[in-house]
Amino acid sequence: MSILKEKLELLLKNLNEQLNIHQGFIENYGPQEKNLALVVAELTKNEEAPHRQRLNDELLRYGPIEPLLEDEEITEIIINSPNDIFIERLGHFSRHEDTFLSLPTFMSFVQRLQFESKIQADLKNPFIDGKWKCFRMHLALPPLVPNYPHLTLRRQKSCGWSLQDLQKREWADEFAFTSIHNLIQQSKNILIIGTTGSGKTSFLSACLKELPEKCRVVAIEDTDEITLPNRLSTKLLTRRDPAGHLPEITQEALLKQSLRMRPERLIMGEVRGQEAKDLLLTLSTGHRGSLATLHASSRAEALKRLEVLVQMGAPQWSLDTIRFLIFKGFDIIVTVDQIAGQRRLKEIAKISSLEREHFTFEVIWQRKERDEKQRVFSHNTIR
Template sequence: MEAAPAPRQETRPPAARRDELTTSREGIAAALSQIRGPFMERIDPAAAVKLPRPDLAMEVGRMLPDLLRELGLQLNGAEQRDVVTQLVNDMLGLGPLDPLLDDPLITDILVNGPNQVYVERHGKLELTDVVFRDGKHLLAIAQRIVNRVGRRVDESSPMCDARLEDGSRVNVIVPPLAIDGASISIRKFAEKKITLEVMARQSNLSDAMMRVLQIASRARLNILISGGTGSGKTTLLNALSRMIDTGERVVTIEDAAELQLQQPHVVRLETRPPNLEGKGEVTMRGLVKNALRMRPDRIILGEVRGGEALDMLQAMNTGHDGSMCTLHANNPREALTRLENMVGMSGANLPPKAVRTQIVAAIDMIVQVSRMRDGVRRITSVTEVVGMEGEIITTQELFRYRYEGEGADGKLIGRFESAGLRPAFTDKAGYYGLERPLLDAVI
């Protein structure tokens, strides 16, 4: 008797599997559109949001089969779990954005209206299949984000900076300024603490640059971090701050708090927008002035954007060595020019030479960071502010990144070069017993 042939396993091409996934997503979306109305009629939203997420998910899961029978819908077990998750996300979370926030590979989430959501993975932007029901759904999520931190966004106040509960930074802009629907930009909070050592292993900088920056922070140099949007300025600022002694009192000032200092004695300050009557605004400049009365050892400014630049320079010149800040600029020379222009925004009528003299006295080092076209963020220059010749600020570059080509994998090929110069802060490093390690790193 011949053995029965083994059942043939059906193999489906990847395209067929993708079609099935798409059909499943469309079925879930269609089911949700029918379920939401009857579901919201049966549940008390005010009581639901007070429940722990697992308890609410269990309650929604118990209600769902009855709803499906009444509406004549058929969903398998996996689809029902997806429906439960999305209903809970709509009530407690950020709806369609929750799966993206849970993905550890995603660093940025960019929402351009209800039908277009991009994410950044490995330094590259890619379009997702995430969509919102409509513009009202997206606006409700945007308002939920800002309301949690006591801010608002509407037609009268259509722009807002905020943060999520995990520390992720958020910018929201809504109609009428955003023509195609609300726009949400989320810079995700990095759970993994980035250090200079980690950055060196990732080839964001060389070992020699790492040692020089560690010494610069320990020797209490005033450091300006310059770079474009998304270049890694805040990440580098966090890494440098790990060199601060635990016995120092540090005051941080930001528009939306995102710094992750590890020291025990840190005072975190955050700006506040005006209320509905246009009153109660607390600006970055006001916080810098107040910080000077708080007996700080160091002041760390998340980003310099305007007239607070003058107050920051004065703080650096009055005993607050080791302070740090960031600003947007494409190279160190441009950073100095922008800093000078922002001092002018303070309303102080100072001659250019007087402003530049203050900059030279306050800023010791400029670290330039760039997100390059292969998606990798690199420190492209470490430059010292040396002095003045006439009315011109003089600098010397200790390190630079030199581009040499592109590999087969699309990654840029280059090297971090040392200029071989004796740093101007050698004597200051010597005061902290770090002169020999500094010279070994650069020469």
Template sequence: MDNKEFKFSSEWGKVRELVFQVLNLDLIEHLKNEPNQILREVQTAIREINSSGAAYISADELNVLASMICDEIVGYGPIDSLMKDETVNDILINGPYSIYVERGGILSKTDKFFISDRQLLDIARRLVNKVGKNLDEAHPLVDSRMPDGSRLNVVIPPIAIDGVSMSIRKFGTGRRTFHDLIHSGSLDENMANFLVIAARCRMNIIVSGGTGSGKTTMLNALSGFIGEHERTITLEDAAELKLQQDHVVRMETKVGGDDGRGKITMRDLLVNALRMRPDRIILGECRGEEAFEMLQAMNTGHSGSMSTLHANTAKDALSRLESMIIMAQSELPISAIKRYISSSINFIIQVSRLPDGQRKVMSITEVLGIETDNIVTHDVFKFKINDEKKEGSKIQGEFICNGLVKRSALYESAQYYEMSEVLEKLMLNAVGIKA
């Protein structure tokens, strides 16, 4: 069905509403696991509507419309197949006739569409109701986690000017490992081994990047190297982390009621986590005043903690942290804030989604300390784009290792964890052989 046939949608919407008035809903509920029988019931209902003169569609349209209504009854209408498609990472809906998906970092418009604005709103409400929330004029914006873990955001008028907008960030079926990331070209073997050592040696790590750049994927991969004997607490707005260890406590923020009662913020979770005897704290995303408590945790016996934040470069990540700490502790001078950050964070992993859809680790940057009130950093690894070398439409480049500086905190920690020999050998190999 292409765009030229959308002229039928107005009549289709009318027929759809009449179908739900005609259908025996008790019988439909009983037939929930028999889609073929439901399809026949819907086809019969449309024929009755045609015969009554209340509305009319052709025989060809009847079969298409009946199938779409059946998909809505047993699933989520036109997006049902997209929800089941494991190659789809994001589903983005801008009104009933504009549905996009993201596969492999590339956005593309699908040939899927909703029967009408009403069907889109009904399906959006059903998704929202499944997570125990309401979608109406009093609650025109909902951001939540679906039962399968996917992230759901719905906006309706008057907030959404052009009609219902819905975004679904799908929940992956499996946790991607460093082996998977090497295979996809996100990083090379030397970088992966370096990050394994950093995680095992309890370095404090920030994963920085834009939306959809692979921050959570990287955090999941890093978390695989937390020791089984360590007590780890994860804090998230929507639970996406998949830690494999046994001793993990997972916590999630909570949106309050209309009066704000019952609201649990990330800062609340972090303050409470510090009282739970954690060995490591993993903060799904640092975005506000909780930054101060996060750095406090990293600085006071919870080494090996990790978090993500939105920033385009490692230096931007440090600037964002400064801004977030000022929000929480406005009385602190900027020089003290910089010293606090530099003494708390060891490494920043910068990830990006390139214009061609590839996800790359653009740099692994070590935070070395303070010199003349400036935070000093050093890029241990960096992805260098080769403008002259292209393979089809794919951006080409190479991962370059600049080595560790002598005063790196990782050397001292590696010695304590009996990994200094492995680290030395890795760095010599990485510097000598460019990936």
């Protein structure tokens, strides 16, 4: 690694002389990238092939994460500094063996990702979300994070997961998959819940693949993640303009627009704000076969959180009213989780009744296990 760093330092010095710009040139690589590529090729032509490739990756591509991009076993890449790169493979984090060779090339990499994602972070707007290649990207800038820009890249499967893909990965047993398929065909309204990284969006996309080719789906998202089932379907994305030049467009506004777009099934990428009020009003008036995700670790927590989100949009509503709308709006709660480092289905439950102060449930399928090798499933017949 030290040899490569020395070679890079010399290369940067030569580039500085040949291109007649300061060493920080690479942070504004856009207009000069073609000239830069030609000069780098000339300056590295006598290097050994592995060194030449690595220097090219550092200056012109994505540095140490270049070989990680096509490895679909890697689900998350976390970069906290030029020297601190971590990867999640099959549910477990480990430190990446390679690092960026210099601070200027690391900053160039950060700038390149923003340029390619058509987003820009700055001191006024230090947090941004976007989509880069097949990853969902989150970028945070100092001083709100320590010392260096922090990047989190979460992989999105290019063609989306299917239930068959999940079955091959032992996500659940055959009864669970049959139950899910039947619930989708019966046009049940399904709330998918789970914690961060549990696979809520992956499972949602898999459910959509069970729909008929001529089913019109309208999806609403903050970032472009959900894989649409067919060309008849479409999605609406929120807009947040940190610079303040354009008005913000929220999920609440998009939900109202989606109802004018003839959806057969309505999909909410994640319920996280006062749009919960309009979603429940829509679902409770007979809009069937819809799906949404919510960040929660259990069905009890999910329903409490849903109550709070609805109150944000309708503080004048009573809890009895909100609970009635939840009961009328959602039929099924599916809980997903990470178990022993693997994404797994945890539970399928039907909201069977609404009592005076609580909901009652019929558990259709439930995972009861001590570890991945000792699996115990329980299930009931779907009614």
